[in-house]
Amino acid sequence: MGAAPSITTPRRRRRAVPWVFLGLWIVVLALASPFAAKLSDVQKDRPVDYLPASADSTEVAKIQDQLPGGEATELVLVYHRDGGLTPADRETAGKQIAEIAGAHKLVAEPKGVPSKDGTTLMYPVASTEPGQDEEKRDALVNDVRDVARDEGGLSVDVGGGGAFDTDASEVYNALGGPLLYTTAGVVALLLILIYRSPFLWLVPLAVAGVADYFAMAAAYGLNQAFGTSVSGQSSGIMTILVFGAGTDYALLLVARYREELRRIEQPYDAMVAALRGCGPAVLASSGTVAAGLLCLLAADLNSSRGMGPLGTVGVLSALVAMLTLLPAVLVLLGRRVFWPLIPAYGSAPKQRRSLFAAMGSSAGRRPFTVLASGAVLLGALALGAFNLPGSLKQEDSFTKTPDSVAAMETLAAAYPERGTQPITVMTPAGDALGALAEIRGTKGVVGAEKGRTAKGWTEISVLASSAPETPGETATIKALRDGLDGSYVGGSSAQQLDLKDTNSRDRALVVPLVLAAVLLVLVALLRSLVAPLLLLAAVVAVWGASLGIAGLVLEPLLGFEGTDPGLGLLSFVFLVALGVDYGIFLMHRMREESLKGAEPGAAALTALRTTGGVIASAGLVLAATFAVLTNMPLVQLVELGFVIAVGVLLDTFLVRTYLVTSASVALGRKVWWPGPLSRPRPAAPAAPEADRVRVPSP
Structure with a gap:
């Protein structure tokens, strides 16, 4: 009787541990709930929230915020009739403009500018009513669109920077719900196919949902404590990472837990062994992703710098949930959660000739041939990157044509000889007259007018002779910046130019840091130099091949006219950080087998055979979650999702299975250099003759 407490007490403690973790998570969610609900309130999608921190265009936006009324909302009303405008059309346009001017405070009286062919009439309109308030800006744009209606064959479109920002904001604000539901649905479908269980898939999916909710609260906390920028893009990527990376961790843990349940009777003890x-x-996997993403803090681009902390929060939230809440729930549910494929204690899994065993065998027989063939293939695919289209223009940013883009297209066709989008110059008020004269004398400028003056600055609106975002207009912007001392040159086209230049600088800085x-x-983790360098070389090759495939698909097949300037940097960070995950799973198991005494070749093949299925499942899930972005209405998100999804699939089914395994077999013990595993094991001394025991044959 006296021995009973010593046996039952540890059991009771083991039973209590999962309940403790479950209770802690309930408390955490209750505390996080008010903050998670506020994340959308601090989400900002103004151009200044994406611009480079030190660029001219950013300074212009900051100074405009200080002027009376704040940053002006610039619009262009475009009236067009294919056969030529009629007097009635011009009268209709005049009435609509008068109604808009009477309802809103405009910076100046709108003046119509007819096209040379007589088919189009444009009215530039600017208002400071909204200031920095995005909701007021959207309300102004929508009100103008309500007034500017098509009539009797006369088409009316509202374009300009303000209208474009409103259209983009509506897209970003609409991303949250569809992105979350689509991601959860895709992950659920794949988990059902992977687990072949009516219940098991619900557990990691629910835990991922909890992790995402916790990540939203943490992201809001970062915004309030450190001013971390939150945009529609960064919050959407955070959700993708929570579900993608979190499900990967769950797959690895559940597979190991199932393995341990066959040799350990109690679920609690089996889970401890699995962990x-x-x-x-x-x-280590989550550490590499977090380390890679945090390198984005060194970027000058606001959107990239804000994505680093939010992505890290997403990955770490998934990690904590999958290592605490998921084990607790699985232990409480017991073996029955695996029904109908319940891993019975003492049973052995069915021995089947797996695909990965066959792939490993072929890689083991001819490692150098496989390695050379794979390298040639990846190199050939990478050549497609030279076919990537140029930088993405504003009018090409949507997969469907909104009103603002339709207006820009009409303007480009009707006014090929002049700019239709103002360039904004902020100059010190005391030098305004001299700056105005300098601007008017600059090559490529067809007009310049003084605007508001306050806080020591004067706003000058400039029109170029070239169409927006063309080489001619770019040359004009650069000439203005070179010729004006102490002034800043901004506006929509200048912002796009700064985005392109800053992304190039950020790429040169962040890539080595990552x-x-x-x-x-x-x-x-691996206590080696060769193995980490091998994994890094593999993921860099995957990145190059993925961009090459994008070059063969984005413009020729999908019809995209340009690539987002940040595609190279963001795809590199995500593919390197996430791709190394699968290398860690494989190499860690390989090292584990080597520590048990297996020869390098045998250890590599055993690691592939035992982890290949899990890595394939994890790769499919991660690729599918990023592929969700290809269904979004913004071209930059489609491009990013496509490149990462393709890269993950290449990494999963070619690089990890064939190339890394082949390289490990070819290198042998050198793959662990200079660690102790790189040195041959000393031969065991032969047993003395007297100690040998003769075992009779049966």
Whole structure:
């Protein structure tokens, strides 16, 4: 009787631990709920929230915010009739403009500018009513659109920077719900196919949902504490990462847990063994992703710099949930959660000739041939990157044509000889007259007018002789910046130019930082230099091949006229950080087998055979979550989702299975250099003759 407490007490404690974790998560969610609901309130999608922190166009936007009325909302009303405008059309346009001027405070009286062919009449309109308030800006644009209606064959479109920002904002604000539901649906479908269980798939999916809710609260906290920018793009990517990376961690943990349940009777003990086995790999995996994403803090581009902390919050939230809440729920549900494929204690899994065993065998027989063939294939695919279209223009940013883009297209066709989108110059008020004369004398400028003066600055609106976002207008913007001392040149076209230039600088700075950060984490985990360098070389090759495939698809097949300037940097960060995940899963298991005494070749093939299925499942889930972005209405999101999804699939089914395994077999123990595993094991001493025991044959 006296021994009973010593046996039952540990059991009771083991039973209590999962309930403790479950209770803690309920408390955490209750505390986080008010903050998670406020994340959408701090989401900003104004151009200044995406612009480079140190660029001229950013300074212009900041100064405009200080002027009376704040940043002006610039619109262009475009009246068009294919056969030529009639007097009645011009009268209709005049009435609509008068109604708009009577209802809103405009910066100046609108003046119509007819096209040379007589088919189009444009009215530039600017108002400071909305200031920095996005809701007021959208209300102004929508009110103007309500007044400017088509009549009797006369088409009326509202364009300009303000209208474009409103259309983009509506898209970003609409991303949250569809993106979350579509991502959850895709993950649910894949988990059902992977687990072949009517219940098991619900557990990791529900835990991922909890992690996403917690990440939203944490992201709001970062915004309030440190001013971290939150945009529709960054919050959407955060959700993708929570579900994608979180499900990957769940797949690895559940697979190891199922394995341990066959040899350990109690679910609690089996889960402890599973966490000890795969926990280091999951921690290192999340560490590489977090380290890579945090390198984006060094970027000058506001949108990239804000995405780093939010992405890190998403990955770490998924990690914490999958290593605490998921194990607790699985232990409480017991073996029955795996029904109908319940792993019975003492049973052995069915031995089947798996695809990955066959792939490993072929890689093991001819490692150099496989490695060379794969390298040639990836190199050939990477050549397609030279076919990528140029920088994405504003009018090409939507997969469907909104009103603002239709207006820009009409203007480009009707006014090929002049600019239709003003360039904004902010100059010190004391030098305004001299600056105005300098601007009017600049090559490529057809007109310049003084605007508001306040806070020591004067706003000058400039029209170029070239169409927006053309080489001619770009040359004009650069000439203005070179010729005006102490002034700033901004506006929509200048913003696009700054985005392109800053992305190039950020890429040169952030890419080496990401490689160094990921390399340090891999060296610490694998205790080797060769294996981490092998994994990094593999993911860089995957990135190049993915961009090459994009070059063969985006414009020729999908009809996209340009690529987002940030595509190269963001796809690199995500593919390197996320792609190394699968290398960690494989190499960590390979190292585990080597520590048990397996020869390098056998260890590599065993690691592939045991983790190949999990890596394939995880890769499919991660690729599918990013592929959800290809259904979004913004071209930059479609391009990013396509490149990452293709890269993950290449990494999963070619690089990890064939190339990394082949390289490991070819290198042998050198793959672990300079660690202790790189040195041959000393031969065991032969047993003395007297100690040998003769075992009779049956």
